[in-house]
Amino acid sequence: MKLEMKQRTKRFAIDVWRLCSSLPHSREFNCYVNQLLRCSSSVAANYMAVGRTKSKPDFINKLKIVEEEGDESQFFLEVIEEINSNQELTTEIKRLIKEADEIVAIGVASLKTSRS
Template sequence: MTDMKARTKKFTIDCALFCAKIPNSREFNAYVNQLIRCSSSVGANYRASQRAKSTADFINKLKIVEEEADESNFFLEILLEINKRQDLKIEIEKLLKEGNEILAIIVASIKTARNNQINKT
């Protein structure tokens, strides 16, 4: 399996490259800007989690990744519904699949970290 640091960075880049293909128009701009913001936060906050000062800090940073990945998926779903181009729909579906996989891994990591934290005490 790909290293999560590289995988979340790739997700950020793939979302940015996708957003560059979306028409620059009033109805898309807000969603594109939000997707760029939250998808970049996925990669940045996962990276920050790897430098956490404690288990609690690690969990806290992963919770941010969880929220931002879920938000990325939300904006991808909106773009999937309002976009008319079939080629972009295929790309959105791939990004959604990756976003959901990242989200599932992060949720599992949070559960594991919490269980490990409880078992230490």
């Protein structure tokens, strides 16, 4: 497990948390924010767990969870980007969408490597 990716996924979860704390508090936003907080923190938690797996199937399973949760994070960030009216947050939302996409791509590449 690369320390860089462990730190990167943790940073992603923290940055998403910071973004979410800046979003409006309404029933509608809270629904998306709660989902985004769960899946982004799951990316980091499951990547950390990759380093403690006891078998190749367990390793692959944890990486698949990282991929799925990263993809879900990207989805909710894209939804928030579309409904966001605070232009000050737009740059950060776009950056986090890009980061989620890169994390997913790294997860997919790691899965391909581990399966071969």
